[in-house]
Amino acid sequence: xxxxxxxxxxxxxxxxxxxxxxxxxxxxxxxxxxxxxxxxxxxxxxxxxxxxxxxxxxxxxxxxxxxxxxxxxxxxxxxxxxxxxxxxxxxxxxxxxxxxxxxxxxxxxxxxxxxxxxxxxxxxxxxxxxxxxxxxxxxxxxxxxxxxxxxxxxxxxxxxxxxxxxxxxxxxxxxxxxxxxxxxxxxxxxxxxxxxxxxxxxxxxxxxxxxxxxxxxxxxxxxxxxxxxxxxxxxxxxxxxxxxxxxxxxxxxxxxxxxxxxxxxxxxxxxxxxxxxxxxxxxxxxxxxxxxxxxxxxxxxxxxxxxxx
Amino acid sequence: xxxxxxxxxxxxxxxxxxxxxxxxxxxxxxxxxxxxxxxxxxxxxxxxxxxxxxxxxxxxxxxxxxxxxxxxxxxxxxxxxxxxxxxxxxxxxxxxxxxxxxxxxxxxxxxxxxxxxxxxxxxxxxxxxxxxxxxxxxxxxxxxxxxxxxxxxxxxxxxxxxxxxxxxxxxxxxxxxxxxxxxxxxxxxxxxxxxxxxxxxxxxxxxxxxxxxxxxxxxxxxxxxxxxxxxxxxxxxxxxxxxxxxxxx
Numbered sequence: 001x002x003x004x005x006x007x008x009x010x011x012x013x014x015x016x017x018x019x020x021x022x023x024x025x026x027x028x029x030x031x032x033x034x035x036x037x038x039x040x041x042x043x044x045x046x047x048x049x050x051x052x053x054x055x056x057x058x059x060x061x062x063x064x065x066x067x068x069x070x071x072x073x074x075x076x077x078x079x080x081x082x083x084x085x086x087x088x089x090x091x092x093x094x095x096x097x098x099x100x101x102x103x104x105x106x107x108x109x110x111x112x113x114x115x116x117x118x119x120x121x122x123x124x125x126x127x128x129x130x131x132x133x134x135x136x137x138x139x140x141x142x143x144x145x146x147x148x149x150x151x152x153x154x155x156x157x158x159x160x161x162x163x164x165x166x167x168x169x170x171x172x173x174x175x176x177x178x179x180x181x182x183x184x185x186x187x188x189x190x191x192x193x194x195x196x197x198x199x200x201x202x203x204x205x206x207x208x209x210x211x212x213x214x215x216x217x218x219x220x221x222x223x224x225x226x227x228x229x230x231x232x233x234x235x236x237x238x239x240x241x242x243x244x245x246x247x248x249x250x251x252x253x254x255x256x257x258x259x260x261x262x263x264x265x266x267x268x269x270x271x272x273x274x275x276x277x278x279x280x281x282x283x284x285x286x287x288x289x290x291x292x293x294x295x296x297x298x299x300x301x302x303x304x305x306x307x308x309x
Numbered sequence: 310x311x312x313x314x315x316x317x318x319x320x321x322x323x324x325x326x327x328x329x330x331x332x333x334x335x336x337x338x339x340x341x342x343x344x345x346x347x348x349x350x351x352x353x354x355x356x357x358x359x360x361x362x363x364x365x366x367x368x369x370x371x372x373x374x375x376x377x378x379x380x381x382x383x384x385x386x387x388x389x390x391x392x393x394x395x396x397x398x399x400x401x402x403x404x405x406x407x408x409x410x411x412x413x414x415x416x417x418x419x420x421x422x423x424x425x426x427x428x429x430x431x432x433x434x435x436x437x438x439x440x441x442x443x444x445x446x447x448x449x450x451x452x453x454x455x456x457x458x459x460x461x462x463x464x465x466x467x468x469x470x471x472x473x474x475x476x477x478x479x480x481x482x483x484x485x486x487x488x489x490x491x492x493x494x495x496x497x498x499x500x501x502x503x504x505x506x507x508x509x510x511x512x513x514x515x516x517x518x519x520x521x522x523x524x525x526x527x528x529x530x531x532x533x534x535x536x537x538x539x540x541x542x543x544x545x546x547x548x549x550x551x552x553x554x555x556x557x558x
Contacts, residue, residue: 010470067473070438070448093468097450100403100435104442109404109523112433122527127432128326132335133532136524175447175477178463182470191469195556219557227487237453237467237488244427244487246469252556262325269535273556275547281540290538291550303544308557 001029001120001143004058004080006073006089006098007036007048011066014047016192017090019154022051024147025088026155027117031055033084037076039066045163052158060166067177070098075171078105086143091247092191095146103144110144111136115151129243130266149191150249150270183238185223190239193222195252196271198241200264201228202257202278202297209234211298212256215305224248224268226258242267257297260285277301310420310479312355312364314389315410316348318373318380319430326430332528335430342376344383347425350485353492354423354455356388363457364421366390370413372406374398378508385503386495392508393417395516403431405520407439412516414444419480421462426451426484437484447477450484 003025008015018034025032032053036045037060045059058080064072077098081087087102089095091113103110116124121138123145190196197219199212209223216223225235227242241248243266253271258264260276260283268274269288276289279296286292293300320326321341329336344352358364369384371377372395381392395409414422427434441448449464453472456463457479466473467486477483495503513520541547551557 069475070441070450074442093451093466096434097438097448100433100438101442101448103435104404104407104439107404109402110433110435110439111524112435126532127529128320128335128430129432130532131326132328133530135527135530137527138524140523173447175449175475178474178476180468180471180473182472231488236471238469238471243429243432252551273551273554274538275551286540287537288535290554291547292538292540293544293547294540295544300544304547307544307548 001085002083003028003030003032003086003088004084005032005034006087006095007034007044008090008092008094009036009038009041009044011038014044015090016154017092017149018048019051020149020152021088021090021147022053022155023152024114024117025086026053028086028143029120033058035060035077035080037065037068037073039063046160049161049163050157052156054161056161057163058166059163060168062168064168067180068094068098069173069175069177070101071173071175072171073098074101074105075169075173077102079169081106081142086145088145088147090149091146099144099146106142106144108140108142108144109138111138112146113148114145115148126266129262130269131262148247150247183236187216188220188222190222190224190241191246191248193248194250195219195221196224196241196248196250197221197254197256198224198226198258199229199235199256200226200258201232203229203234206234211301215254215301218305218308221252221254226261226264255285255289256301258285259283260288310364311366311368311417312358313368313370313414313417313419313422314348314351314355314384315370315422315424315436316352316380316384317345317371317425317428318342318377319345319428322346322429328529328531332530334526334529344380345425345428347427347485349492350487350489351423351425352384352387352389353490354485357490358457359388368393368417368419370395370410372397372401372409381508382503383495385506386500387493388499391506393511394508395511395513397513399520401520402522402524403433403435403439404523405518406436407443408518408520409513409516410436410440411443412518421479422482424482424484426486437482441482444482447481449475449477449481451486452483453486453488455483455489
C-alpha cells in the first residue's frame with residue numbers, strides 16, 4: 001500500500017511526530033513517501049529524506065504553505081492522492097485541521113488519531129476521551145488518517161532518499177493569515193519531551209507557576225498544565241495536556257496540584273512513570289500515579305527541586 | 310445575518326463511559342445525555358453575536374434520535390430562535406453528517422456556521438473541516454476568539470505553538486475550542502420560552518444524501534488499565550523511588 005506522510009515542521013525543525021507517523025506508514029506497508037510543504041523548506045526536506053524507510057521526499061516549496069493553511073494544503077494534496085493508497089499526518093493542530101478536508105474532497109471517511117494498526121485496513125483509535133478503544137476497518141478505496149504520535153516508535157535515520165521538487169498547482173485561498181503569537185521557550189517541546197512537569201488549578205496563580213518551571217528546568221522537562229489551570233489563566237493554551245489539548249507520553253510525568261479529571265488523564269495516562277503531588281489524598285490522579293505524595297505543593301515542590309540539585 | 314449552529318446530543322461530560330461487555334460499543338442505556346460541550350460553546354457565541362446585533366437569527370440543527378429535541382431545546386433556551394432535527398437512529402460517521410449538514414445549510418443559506426470542534430463521544434474532530442470542504446467555504450477551526458469585521462471574520466485559533474489569527478470571508482465554517490467563551494446557564498423563563506420555539510422535524514431521507522458507513526466497527530474495548538502505584542511519605546522517599554525507577558539520574 002503506497003503511503004504519503006505529511007511532514008510536521010515549524011520552518012526550522014522537522015518534528016519528531018513525522019518520524020513516528022512514518023513508522024505508522026511502514027506498518028501499513030509501503031512504499032512510503034514524505035511530503036514537505038513550506039517556504040524555503042529545502043533543509044526540512046533533507047532531514048525528512050534521512051528518515052529510515054522513506055522512498056522519496058516530495059518538496060512543495062512555496063510561501064503559500066507558510067503557515068500551512070488547510071485550504072492550501074488540501075489543494076496541493078488532493079491531486080497527489082491519485083498516486084497513493086493512503087495519506088497519514090500526525091494528529092497535531094495542523095494535521096487535524098487539514099486531514100478531514102482532504103478526506104471529504106476524496107469522499108473518504110477519515111480515521112482520527114490511530115494508535116495501532118492490527119490489520120492492513122484495520123485501525124484502533126481512542127473514543128470517549130480514551131475511555132474506550134474502537135477497532136475499525138475501512139471499506140474506503142483510500143485511507144486518510146491522523147496518527148497519534150505517542151503511540152508509535154519513531155522511525156530511525158538512514159541513507160538519504162531522493163528529493164523531488166513539486167510543481168505547485170494554481171489555487172485561490174480566500175482565507176488570509178493575519179498573524180500569530182507563539183510561545184517562546186528554551187524548554188523541550190511538550191508533545192515530544194522525555195519529561196513533563198504539569199501544574200493544575202491548585203497552583204493558584206500564574207506567578208506560582210514559577211514553581212513548576214523551576215522544577216522543569218532542573219530536570220530538563222517541558223511544562224504542561226491542566227485545562228483548569230489554562231482556563232484560569234495560569235498558563236497559556238499551548239500548555240494544555242488532555243483530551244482536547246496535547247497528548248503526551250513521556251518517560252516521566254509529574255502532575256502537581258492536578259486532581260485528575262478524565263479529560264486530563266486522556267492526555268497523559270500512557271506516560272511511563274507518573275508522579276502526583278496533591279494535598280487531597282482522594283484525588284483521582286492517585287489512582288493512576290506510580291508514585292503519589294500527599295503534600296502541600298508549595299512546600300513539596302521547592303523541596304523536590306532542591307533535592308534534585 | 311443568519312447564523313447556523315449544529316449541535317449534538319452526547320453522553321454527559323461528567324459521566325464516565327463504560328464499554329459494553331459484548332464489545333459492541335459504549336453502554337448508553339440509562340446514562341445522562343447532554344448537549345456536547347463544544348456545541349454549547351458554539352451556541353453561546355452565536356447568541357452573543359445576536360446580542361451585539363451581528364446576528365439576526367440563530368438556527369440550531371441536530372442530527373440524531375427523537376430525544377435530540379431536548380438538545381435543541383437546550384440551544385433554544387440559551388437563545389437560538391428555532392431548531393431543525395434531522396432524525397436518525399444510526400450512529401452516522403462524520404462524512405455522512407457533513408453531507409447532511411451541507412444539504413441543510415444550502416436550504417437555509419446562513420451567513421455563518423459556528424460549531425463545536427469535536428464531539429466528546431467519537432472524538433473525531435472532523436465534521437467542521439469536512440463541511441467546509443464540501444461547501445467550498447473557508448474554514449477556521451479551534452477558535453478561541455471571533456471578531457466580525459464587515460464581510461469577514463477574524464478568528465484567533467488555538468494551535469500547537471500558541472495562537473494564530475486568520476481572516477475569513479463569510480460565509481465560513483468556524484469551529485469552537487474550549488476557551489471561546491463560557492456558556493451561560495439558561496434561565497427558567499428562557500427554558501419556558503424555548504418550549505414554544507419551533508422545531509422543524511426532518512428525516513435523513515428528506516436530504517437524499519449517501520449515508521452508508523465507510524468504516525466497519527469491529528469492536529469497542531476497554532483501554533489497557535493502569536494500576537495505582539504507591540504513596541510515598543516524603544519528598545526524599547519520592548526522589549529515591551524515581552532514582553530506582555531510572556527516570557532521574
